[in-house]
Amino acid sequence: MAKGQENWLSHALQARGWEPQRQFLALAILGFFIALILGGLYLSQVVSEATLNRRIDALIEERDDLERANEALRADIARLESVPNLQTRAEELGFVLASGPQIEYLVVNGYSPTRQDTVAPIVAQADEAPLYNQTFGDWAGAQLQAILDSINGSSSGG
Amino acid sequence: MATQAQFPNQQVILRQRAPLVLVGVIVMSAVLLLRIVSFQFPTDPRVQAEFQLKRDANSGRIVRDESPRGEIYDRNGNPLAVNTLLYRIGISPGLISNKTRVATDLASILNRDELEMYEALTSGVVWVPLGTVDPETWYQIRELDIFGIEVERVQRRVYPQGPLGAQIIGFVNGIGEDSRGNYGVEGYYQSELEGQSRDRAVSNIPFDLPQDTGALNSGATLVLTIDRNVQFLIEAELQRSITETGATGGTIIVMNPRTGDILGMASYPSFDPNAYFNVQNPRELQNPAITDLFEPGSIFKVITVAAALETGTITPNWTYNDQGVLEMGGIRIQNWDRQAYGVVDVRRTLVESLNIGTATMAQEMGWELFYEMLNRFGIGSLTRVDLQGEQRGIIRTPDDLSGQWSESDLGTNSFGQGLSITPLQMLVAVNAIANGGVMMQPRVVHQIVDGDRIYESRPMPLGTTTISQETARIVTSMMVDVVEVGLDEGARVPGYTIAGKTGTAEIGTPVGYEVGAYIMSFVGFLPADDPQVSILIKLDRPQNGRWASQVVAPIFSRMTSRLVYLLEIPNDQTRLDLLAQNSGMGG
Numbered sequence: 086m087a088k089g090q091e092n093w094l095s096h097a098l099q100a101r102g103w104e105p106q107r108q109f110l111a112l113a114i115l116g117f118f119i120a121l122i123l124g125g126l127y128l129s130q131v132v133s134e135a136t137l138n139r140r141i142d143a144l145i146e147e148r149d150d151l152e153r154a155n156e157a158l159r160a161d162i163a164r165l166e167s168v169p170n171l172q173t174r175a176e177e178l179g180f181v182l183a184s185g186p187q188i189e190y191l192v193v194n195g196y197s198p199t200r201q202d203t204v205a206p207i208v209a210q211a212d213e214a215p216l217y218n219q220t221f222g223d224w225a226g227a228q229l230q231a232i233l234d235s236i237n238g239s240s241s242g243g
Numbered sequence: 244m245a246t247q248a249q250f251p252n253q254q255v256i257l258r259q260r261a262p263l264v265l266v267g268v269i270v271m272s273a274v275l276l277l278r279i280v281s282f283q284f285p286t287d288p289r290v291q292a293e294f295q296l297k298r299d300a301n302s303g304r305i306v307r308d309e310s311p312r313g314e315i316y317d318r319n320g321n322p323l324a325v326n327t328l329l330y331r332i333g334i335s336p337g338l339i340s341n342k343t344r345v346a347t348d349l350a351s352i353l354n355r356d357e358l359e360m361y362e363a364l365t366s367g368v369v370w371v372p373l374g375t376v377d378p379e380t381w382y383q384i385r386e387l388d389i390f391g392i393e394v395e396r397v398q399r400r401v402y403p404q405g406p407l408g409a410q411i412i413g414f415v416n417g418i419g420e421d422s423r424g425n426y427g428v429e430g431y432y433q434s435e436l437e438g439q440s441r442d443r444a445v446s447n448i449p450f451d452l453p454q455d456t457g458a459l460n461s462g463a464t465l466v467l468t469i470d471r472n473v474q475f476l477i478e479a480e481l482q483r484s485i486t487e488t489g490a491t492g493g494t495i496i497v498m499n500p501r502t503g504d505i506l507g508m509a510s511y512p513s514f515d516p517n518a519y520f521n522v523q524n525p526r527e528l529q530n531p532a533i534t535d536l537f538e539p540g541s542i543f544k545v546i547t548v549a550a551a552l553e554t555g556t557i558t559p560n561w562t563y564n565d566q567g568v569l570e571m572g573g574i575r576i577q578n579w580d581r582q583a584y585g586v587v588d589v590r591r592t593l594v595e596s597l598n599i600g601t602a603t604m605a606q607e608m609g610w611e612l613f614y615e616m617l618n619r620f621g622i623g624s625l626t627r628v629d630l631q632g633e634q635r636g637i638i639r640t641p642d643d644l645s646g647q648w649s650e651s652d653l654g655t656n657s658f659g660q661g662l663s664i665t666p667l668q669m670l671v672a673v674n675a676i677a678n679g680g681v682m683m684q685p686r687v688v689h690q691i692v693d694g695d696r697i698y699e700s701r702p703m704p705l706g707t708t709t710i711s712q713e714t715a716r717i718v719t720s721m722m723v724d725v726v727e728v729g730l731d732e733g734a735r736v737p738g739y740t741i742a743g744k745t746g747t748a749e750i751g752t753p754v755g756y757e758v759g760a761y762i763m764s765f766v767g768f769l770p771a772d773d774p775q776v777s778i779l780i781k782l783d784r785p786q787n788g789r790w791a792s793q794v795v796a797p798i799f800s801r802m803t804s805r806l807v808y809l810l811e812i813p814n815d816q817t818r819l820d821l822l823a824q825n826s827g828m829g830g
Contacts, residue, residue: 134450141453149396153328153378156311163322163403168475188808190817192824 303446304393310438311398313462315412315428317471318504318689323412324402324429324516330381331395333372336364338391345389349373352383375418398422398438406515408474410530411467411508411687413631414516426528428465428687430631435691436462466690468504472809473497478509480802485511488794489786494532494666497806500674500768500777502702503683505628506810508532508667533626533633536663537781540748541579541596541791542766543659546672548593549718550616551604553710559717562588569599569606572650576602579747579790593721593744594729598658605657613653614640619709620672621682622664626705628685636664659746666764670779673766675709676718677742677774682709723771733796734765736803738814742774743767743799745791750784760784763791765799775812778803 164170219227282294315324339345346361353360353373363371375397376384384392400415400422413427424433439459446454477495485493490511497507510531514522522528529535551557567583569576578584578597592600605613617623623638638656639648655661667685675682684703691698710718722742726734731745746764749756763785768777780795780802788794807814813821 131450134452138450138453145453150378153396156325156327157378159322160325160327160401160403163325166321167404168407168471169405182805183808184804190813192817192820194824 302448303444303451306443306445307395307440308443308459309396309398309440310459310461312400312415312422312438313432313436313464315436315465315467317408317467317469317474318506319470320466321471322403323408323467323469323471324400326398327401329375329377329397329399329418331372331375331397332381332384333370333393334364334389335369335391335393336366336371337369339364339389345387348387348389349384352380352387400516402516404471405517406513407471407478408469408508409513409516410510410532411469411474411505411630412516414519414528416519426631427530428467428630431629432463432465432688432691435693436465438462460694463691463693465688466692467687468499468502468506468689469508469687470506470809473507473806474509476805476809477507477802478513480798481509481511484780484782484798487787488782490782490784492531492783494535494779494781495802496532496666496670496779498670498674498685498777500677500683500774503671503674503685504689504702505685505687506776508687510535529632530630532666533628533630534665536634536636536665537762537783538661538663538748538751539659539669539764540746540762541598541658542669542673542744542746542764543662544593544596544601544657544746545676545718545722545744545766546617546620546622547601547604547613547657548589548721549676549710549714550613550620551608552589552717553714554608554612554616556608556612557589557604559589562586563592563600563603565597565599567599569602569654571602571606571654572652574651574654576654590721590724594724596725596730596745601657602654605653610641610650610653613657614638614642617656619706620675621668621705622662622672624668626665626667626671626685628667629687633667634665636662636668638662638664659748660751663751666779666781669764669766670777671705673768673779674777676715676722677768677777678715679712680708680710680715682706719771722767726767730790730792731765731796733792734767734799734803736769736800736807738816739769739803739807739812740771740815741767741769741803742771743796745796747789747791761789763788763795765791765795767799769803769807770812770815770818773818776806776810778806 282290311326314322314326316322334345334349336342342364343361346364347357349355350357350360353376381394385394397418399418402409402412402414409427411427413425413429413431415422415424415429417423422437424430424436429436438461441459443454477497481493481495484490492511494510495507496505496509498505508530512527514527519528551561552559563586565578565584565587567577567581576598578595578599584591584595584597584599587595587597587600589600591597592604608616617638623636625633625635627633639645639652639661641648652661671682671685682705684705686700686702689700691700719742722744723740725731726741726743731743734741734743734745744766746762746766748762748764750760750762751757762781762783764779764781766777766779768774778799780799782795782798785794806812
């Protein structure tokens with residue numbers, strides 16, 4: 086038993102060349118740095134995505150608010166343009182209701198007094214969906230430009 | 244001693260049992276592990292749903308998206324019904340750390356009792372609804388940045404013109420997805436107007452891309468035949484007439500007899516659709532122009548005369564001997580003034596509004612022809628107007644299984660008593676005379692705009708030709724005489740030729756007729772030779788006169804004097820000048 090322990094100890098303490106251990110250490114450090122870079126890239130990407138999502142959320146909310154404001158404004162305009170309001174405003178401005186003798190009919194060439202069916206003009210809605218036509222080259226160029234801009238910005242700021 | 248003796252035995256027992264316990268624990272762990280793994284494979288849908296619910300509760304929430312209800316416009320594009328947004332908010336008390344401060348802040352913004360709010364937040368419930376608030380209130384709450392507040396946008400119907408056209412438009416009760424149109428076009432076109440709604444999962448995980456699934460299709464937009472200015476005019480005139488005459492109610496309808504377009508339709512009392520919930524009597528929410536039945540009285544005589552001429556029972560030269568009393572089916576029919584008029588022709592029958600004259604015509608026609616013609620005029624039938632709640636009317640005929648008809652009904656029906664119709668039915672029947680014998684289906688909606696598609700409602704004749712063009716022309720000329728030289732001269736409008744007829748009808752009750760109470764009405768159209776607008780005015784129980792010619796005819800004149808300007812109907816002289824010019828150009 087004691088002999089066995091001695092063999093194990095001497096085996097552990099016996100001299101060895103350092104070369105292979107240095108190679109291993111260098112590889113480990115390299116691997117660590119690569120992992121660090123990849124981790125950094127991943128975290129950077131995730132943060133960028135989360136920030137972008139926040140921004141999209143904010144834009145959606147802003148769009149909804151603007152839509153609501155539009156609806157409210159349309160209702161307000163309609164209320165302000167109601168007949169009683171218009172009549173009151175016209176009277177304030179000095180207008181009076183026209184009566185028989187005050188009305189003069191003019192004969193206009195080609196105009197038929199027979200009232201045609203009239204409706205509000207239907208405004209065609211434009212297709213608001215943006216067209217996505219960015220190529221990979223465009224995207225890479227834009228990224229590079231953004232990096233250069235940020236570098237220029239920070240150097241000029243410094 | 245005993246303890247020392249037992250100790251070795253316990254160790255032995257422990258050594259013996261430990262493996263068993265260990266094996267048991269391993270087996271149970273393995274079973275649990277397998278069970279957990281088994282959830283990764285397809286399993287019972289209920290179990291899956293439960294897990295999804297638990298998963299989503301932590302990582303996201305469900306938001307209900309709702310598209311707006313279709314809007315309503317008048318014929319000139321003025322909005323009559325639009326939408327605004329409200330915010331339905333609620334809070335999860337379990338997610339709030341400082342309940343006292345949140346209760347104080349929310350109570351302050353929502354004008355609620357602070358203690359009540361605090362009790363709600365600490366009551367242990369998982370969800371506390373805070374109600375539906377306007378955008379400004381929601382923005383104040385949003386500024387507080389309280390974690391646990393949930394918000395949902397809901398649509399609210401708004402009627403920017405207030406009470407204008409309320410009985411035509413109807414109203415929407417409820418907000419959000421629970422809303423529903425009632426009465427008028429809101430009720431009739433509920434399925435076209437209602438928007439869509441859908442549930443959308445929103446993730447709380449910041450790395451999940453926000454889902455903007457695009458706007459839902461809103462409900463279809465309705466473009467009405469109603470002219471907002473005409474509607475305002477007739478509502479104002481009706482209100483003024485009610486005040487001046489002391490009437491308890493009334494109706495005014497303005498139509499284009501050629502197309503069946505209803506340009507305006509007003510009844511009193513009315514309501515504000517923005518505050519329909521303040522109406523005490525639900526009957527006030529209905530549209531009396533299509534739901535309330537009345538005995539039309541003498542305005543119905545134009546139908547009898549047209550029917551008699553059309554069936555060939557009489558000719559324009561027909562005469563009868565008016566002795567002041569006519570026995571029919573056991574009752575005595577008399578004229579309005581209880582006078583005898585001697586030998587009277589058709590024209591004078593209408594001009595003098597003689598009950599005995601029309602009863603004689605009906606008698607000569609016989610019940611089969613008379614009721615067949617009333618049927619052709621749509622009396623007792625739905626006009627099929629696109630409004631909710633239309634009534635058919637009540638008319639007894641010999642064919643009725645009830646057996647309540649008697650010969651006296653033939654006589655009284657001929658001058659508009661003993662039968663009940665709606666004001667719209669009456670005007671639509673007279674429109675047949677104005678439109679050269681063709682009765683048009685009344686309509687309120689001109690266009691339905693559903694996204695890119697536009698559905699246009701075309702003028703539709705109701706059945707076959709009601710009367711011939713010649714009969715229509717003769718009756719029109721008689722109706723012109725009624726206004727020009729007859730009792731209804733108060734209805735004249737300077738510069739315009741009016742065809743019309745007044746009616747003063749007794750009000751029927753289950754036990755006879757009310758004493759001293761009348762329904763007074765006027766029906767007419769203009770210009771008589773080229774009708775562009777037809778009008779019916781009805782007042783219930785006016786107090787300032789005995790006859791419609793005294794009470795309603797002047798109201799017609801006053802209102803029509805303004806109506807012709809709104810509808811750009813030139814006076815006869817200008818119109819003839821235009822016609823001469825156009826025919827000259829054509830030549």
